Amino acid sequence: xxxxxxxxxxxxxxxxxxxxxxxxxxxxxxxxxxxxxxxxxxxxxxxxxxxxxxxxxxxxxxxxxxxxxxxxxxxxxxxxxxxxxxxxxxxxxxxxxxxxxxxxxxxxxxxxxxxxxxxxxxxxxxxxxxxxxxxxxxxxxxxxxxxxxxxxxxxxxxxxxxxxxxxxxxxxxxxxxxxxxxxxxxxxxxxxxxxxxxxxxxxxxxxxxxxxxxxxxxxxxxxxxxxxxxxxxxxxxxxxxxxxxxxxxxxxxxxxxxxxxxxxxxxxxxxxxxxxxxxxxxxxxxxxxxxxxxxxxxxxxxxxxxxxxxxxxxxxxxxxxxxxxxxxxxxxxxxxxxxxxxxxxxxxxxxxxxxxxxxxxxxxxxxxxxxxxxxxxxxxxxxxxxxxxxxxxxxxxxxxxxxxxxxxxxxxxxxxxxxxxxxxxxxxxxxxxxxxxxxxxxxxxxxxxxxxxxxxxxxxxxxxxxxxxxxxxxxxxxxxxxxxxxxxxxxxxxxxxxxxxxxxxxxxxxxxxxxxxxxxxxxxxxxxxxxxxxxxxxxx
Amino acid sequence: xxxxxxxxxxxxxxxxxxxxxxxxxxxxxxxxxxxxxxxxxxxxxxxxxxxxxxxxxxxxxxxxxxxxxxxxxxxxxxxxxxxxxxxxxxxxxxxxxxxxxxxxxxxxxxxxxxxxxxxxxxxxxxxxxxxxxxxxxxxxxxxxxxxxxxxxxxxxxxxxxxxxxxxxxxxxxxxxxxxxxxxxxxxxxxxxxxxxxxxxxxxxxxxxxxxxxxxxxxxxx
Numbered sequence: 001x002x003x004x005x006x007x008x009x010x011x012x013x014x015x016x017x018x019x020x021x022x023x024x025x026x027x028x029x030x031x032x033x034x035x036x037x038x039x040x041x042x043x044x045x046x047x048x049x050x051x052x053x054x055x056x057x058x059x060x061x062x063x064x065x066x067x068x069x070x071x072x073x074x075x076x077x078x079x080x081x082x083x084x085x086x087x088x089x090x091x092x093x094x095x096x097x098x099x100x101x102x103x104x105x106x107x108x109x110x111x112x113x114x115x116x117x118x119x120x121x122x123x124x125x126x127x128x129x130x131x132x133x134x135x136x137x138x139x140x141x142x143x144x145x146x147x148x149x150x151x152x153x154x155x156x157x158x159x160x161x162x163x164x165x166x167x168x169x170x171x172x173x174x175x176x177x178x179x180x181x182x183x184x185x186x187x188x189x190x191x192x193x194x195x196x197x198x199x200x201x202x203x204x205x206x207x208x209x210x211x212x213x214x215x216x217x218x219x220x221x222x223x224x225x226x227x228x229x230x231x232x233x234x235x236x237x238x239x240x241x242x243x244x245x246x247x248x249x250x251x252x253x254x255x256x257x258x259x260x261x262x263x264x265x266x267x268x269x270x271x272x273x274x275x276x277x278x279x280x281x282x283x284x285x286x287x288x289x290x291x292x293x294x295x296x297x298x299x300x301x302x303x304x305x306x307x308x309x310x311x312x313x314x315x316x317x318x319x320x321x322x323x324x325x326x327x328x329x330x331x332x333x334x335x336x337x338x339x340x341x342x343x344x345x346x347x348x349x350x351x352x353x354x355x356x357x358x359x360x361x362x363x364x365x366x367x368x369x370x371x372x373x374x375x376x377x378x379x380x381x382x383x384x385x386x387x388x389x390x391x392x393x394x395x396x397x398x399x400x401x402x403x404x405x406x407x408x409x410x411x412x413x414x415x416x417x418x419x420x421x422x423x424x425x426x427x428x429x430x431x432x433x434x435x436x437x438x439x440x441x442x443x444x445x446x447x448x449x450x451x452x453x454x455x456x457x458x459x460x461x462x463x464x465x466x467x468x469x470x471x472x473x474x475x476x477x478x479x480x481x482x483x484x485x486x487x488x489x490x491x492x493x494x495x496x497x498x499x500x501x502x503x504x505x506x507x508x509x510x511x512x513x514x515x516x517x518x519x520x521x522x523x524x525x526x527x528x529x530x531x532x533x534x535x536x537x538x539x540x
Numbered sequence: 541x542x543x544x545x546x547x548x549x550x551x552x553x554x555x556x557x558x559x560x561x562x563x564x565x566x567x568x569x570x571x572x573x574x575x576x577x578x579x580x581x582x583x584x585x586x587x588x589x590x591x592x593x594x595x596x597x598x599x600x601x602x603x604x605x606x607x608x609x610x611x612x613x614x615x616x617x618x619x620x621x622x623x624x625x626x627x628x629x630x631x632x633x634x635x636x637x638x639x640x641x642x643x644x645x646x647x648x649x650x651x652x653x654x655x656x657x658x659x660x661x662x663x664x665x666x667x668x669x670x671x672x673x674x675x676x677x678x679x680x681x682x683x684x685x686x687x688x689x690x691x692x693x694x695x696x697x698x699x700x701x702x703x704x705x706x707x708x709x710x711x712x713x714x715x716x717x718x719x720x721x722x723x724x725x726x727x728x729x730x731x732x733x734x735x736x737x738x739x740x741x742x743x744x745x746x747x748x749x750x751x752x753x754x755x756x757x758x759x760x761x
Binding site: 278279282284285288390391392393478479480483484485494495496498499500501502504506507509510511513514516517518520521524525527528531 | 574575576577579582583584587588591592631635636637638680681684685686687689692693696697700701703704705707708711712715718719
């Protein structure tokens with residue numbers, strides 16, 4: 001019997017191994033780009049490579065030029081606002097307008113250096129390699145308006161010393177996007193590792209299971225997934241938007257085989273993902289109020305890379321005793337990295353690691369305090385307003401990174417301003433001249449916006465939906481984290497949660513009833529004790 | 541009339557009572573935890589325990605209701621005004637003077653009038669209040685819409701208030717066991733089933749010929 005089992009097991013092992021070998025031996029793709037003569041050239045520039053790509057992929061540039069990765073513009077269908085990097089103001093470096101080649105170094109195209117105009121429309125101005133290079137040595141220059149470094153000079157978009165990229169090698173390697181294709185830009189938003197999002201950092205190049213169950217290796221129990229496994233694309237348009245978020249997804253997985261263009265949890269896990277037992281049913285009951293992320297991403301900025309949590313621009317511009325710009329490094333990350341807490345160029349910073357999110361009702365709509373919105377400088381200004389309300393049925397309570405800022409605004413017109421911070425050769429850029437008046441004036445001119453000439457600084461909040469770095473189930477937020485007094489959701493309106501208010505007036509009334517019963521019983525028994533004169537009440 | 545030791549609490553009624561004790565105590569302790577009064581049990585486990593104990597108690601009550609109506613025992617719980625004042629007066633005054641309890645247990649009436657009235661209110665108002673609100677609370681997601689916050693708030697508070705009233709009942713119920721014949725004497729019948737009862741000659745004769753196992757033989761002397 002035992003022998004029979006052993007033989008069966010061995011056979012199974014051999015068959016499985018055989019399949020694995022067959023899978024590895026045969027290419028997944030029907031095309032090996034290293035065999036194409038038109039790619040075996042010594043390309044001199046990025047656009048030359050694009051030209052070669054378009055010889056076969058005739059519709060690619062037309063598809064791509066309509067995608068937000070290229071236009072940096074988004075017309076919000078519900079609010080009517082014109083959003084996208086081209087237009088918005090944020091709580092980090094402020095705006096792209098006025099700071100092109102630096103900001104557009106992450107543009108998926110070549111040579112966009114003026115936000116007043118659309119990106120270069122020439123068909124070869126699209127950057128195919130930034131997303132499709134799999135040789136892992138293609139990169140973009142930090143200040144090159146999207147162009148790759150052709151010599152070892154300057155810095156790359158991830159802050160490393162630049163190297164001369166081998167465009168031939170990159171062109172011959174092309175394939176579907178991997179983590180670094182997305183991460184080299186998106187992990188470094190805001191000018192550094194995890195500065196902006198809080199849930200997107202270089203940790204995700206190779207995360208451990210406890211940081212991200214989806215992207216960690218299979219050997220650790222993970223799924224070894226890449227960004228585009230969830231952010232599925234159709235005609236070079238990707239699922240998942242930060243301007244118009246799918247806050248709830250009642251469609252779930254859909255029918256078997258149904259194609260879904262949604263980067264939601266539900267599109268794989270369904271809308272009743274917990275097991276059908278009493279506990280699982282109770283947890284499933286929470287899905288009408290909570291986003292999956294709210295419980296399953298207990299903290300953001302996990303894995304050792306902190307995120308910037310506060311940026312105070314108003315203190316920028318101080319000089320040391322010798323009159324030179326200086327910096328302070330008073331924050332140390334859990335990995336021992338010393339990080340700037342003050343820079344003359346940028347002001348004061350604070351960081352957060354393993355940070356508990358801010359929670360709010362969210363219907364997916366994000367409204368931006370764009371230049372045309374009046375602000376109230378006496379209050380903290382929301383740079384982006386998170387919309388949502390329990391009553392609408394589609395809002396869920398979502399986790400956010402709430403970035404605190406203090407940034408420049410126009411005192412007379414009462415709006416946030418565009419600032420010209422980067423520009424090593426201009427006499428107006430803040431980072432070289434340390435003069436706000438000039439920097440704002442230049443920024444507003446660059447964005448073609450009216451400016452009164454009087455500026456001040458206003459406190460701001462900026463909200464970043466947290467949706468990556470999903471933790472293992474056993475690390476999910478425990479019930480009591482919310483079901484207690486002053487729990488995680490204490491500030492979220494429109495929720496009834498057991499356990500959060502033991503001293504409600506009914507709770508107090510109940511306690512009074514119990515107290516009175518005890519007092520009555522004690523009083524009664526004392527009276528019995530002291531009045532037991534002649535007979536006593538124990539007569540049994 | 542003759543005092544006889546009679547089995548007044550059959551096995552099912554005793555099982556019913558003591559199961560209720562266990563389940564209600566479980567519900568009290570877990571419920572207080574869920575309300576945030578204490579943090580002795582992890583919230584998730586408390587929810588599970590509370591739910592299971594509640595479902596078990598409801599099942600028990602279904603059996604008990606069936607038993608009450610098929611055996612006619614339900615009549616025991618119908619309150620009567622007659623004699624109630626005397627019992628109230630005893631607890632408020634007579635007990636301090638060392639008077640005898642005015643109520644003598646009779647075969648068809650094992651509760652004194654005040655007791656019967658209390659159980660009547662408990663069974664007809666407080667218990668239904670707690671299990672109806674409890675079931676609505678448990679099944680919230682089957683009926684609620686996005687505008688049901690007020691409804692669930694009311695339901696939860698009614699549930700909580702009922703629980704506190706039951707808590708008060710338990711305190712007084714246990715305390716009153718110490719009055720009169722004493723705690724042990726009062727608890728004993730609910731354990732053994734037997735209590736001393738005044739029987740009419742007819743009842744005595746009936747039991748002796750038809751249900752002799754319910755009567756203990758008269759002790760010598």
